[in-house]
Amino acid sequence: MARFSSYEHLLRLAALFVVGIALFAGLRWLLVPADYGLIGPYRASALTQNQAHSIVYAGRLACRECHSDVADALTTNAHASVGCESCHGALAAHAGDPGVAAVRPDPRATCAGCHVPDAAKPAALKTVNFAEHAGAESCGSCHQPHAPRP
């Protein structure tokens, strides 16, 4: 038993352990956000932060609420898959407050966005050389984007 008569060093070690663990727990409490690990190894509030961004494009369902005449006409023609905001631009501000005017798109530039010829475009898409086809004339003089000819 004489070998264990001196235990003072063991107490020092134990104290060192306690201090170490307390230091770790304290630092962890300070540094790790409270919601870290609630769902997975990340801050749960990062989810809500990503959800909280504001919406810029209202979506065609929102447009339909007021402009159902145009939206209904569009469902049956060649532009059925084209969203309202594809041509008219982002309109969440207008959808939220109709007092905010929607900008009327420039017909020629908007039409050209899709209908200029390109070998990579699928054959089903109608393309046209704008200069040969219409010169400087606006597309809107003959064509109705809400009712394109089949």
Place this chain on the structure above:
Amino acid sequence: MPAPDRRTFLLQTGKLLVLTASAAAAWDYVMAGEPDQAPGYDAAAHWWAMVIDVERCIGCGLCVRACKTENHVSLEPDCFRTWVERYEIDPDDPDHPHVTSPNGGYDGFPPLTKDGVKTFFVPKLCNQCADAPCVQVCPVGATFQTPDGVVLVDKDYCLGCRYCVQACPYGCRYIDPETHTADKCTLCYHRISRGLKPACVEICPTGARSLGDLKDPNDPIHEFLRTHKVHVLKPQMATHPKTFYNGLDGAVR
């Protein structure tokens, strides 16, 4: 057994502390359970996927512009959450396609009239991998997969170390030049969690992009995946992407 010297003792103590800490952290994780999600949206009820119909893409660049507008993505070069590539494949050298993407297709593409080459557009975006390398390499847990299968970035927690940018086999991540943190496609998480479509899907004039919920048995995506030969990009990377391409040419990487 001789008494350990001070160095060995300190090393062993240190290891023990680290092990105790890991065990405590693991126990916390086990005991945490499933917390409540954002009100009105049950993330665990969805598993989002994207279907891209390459044969419908006309390279108009509307998706690229809509994405930048919706998500306030920097207009600096090489900052894209989605972009469009144009492939030109010479039949004499099909293994070396010529791929162009001027400013990501933001302003569309210069007209191509070359005959004799196979050419088509391929929209690219985050593949929302089920086993995402970018999530695995993040040293601080700033990038993660949500319960509905979207890989997101916690911009407040990101250090900007760029590991994830290097890890992504698809080049879908970039460093936001304003915040100097990693950024990527969120599948418009703020939109899909409110029942809207992502901006690129909403804006695509030909319906080349569509969002699907693999957990919803009534979603048309199941019918589409059953009846079409869809591919994912780089399947050999075993990232299990949830962006499916219909009509994809074998030359696309």
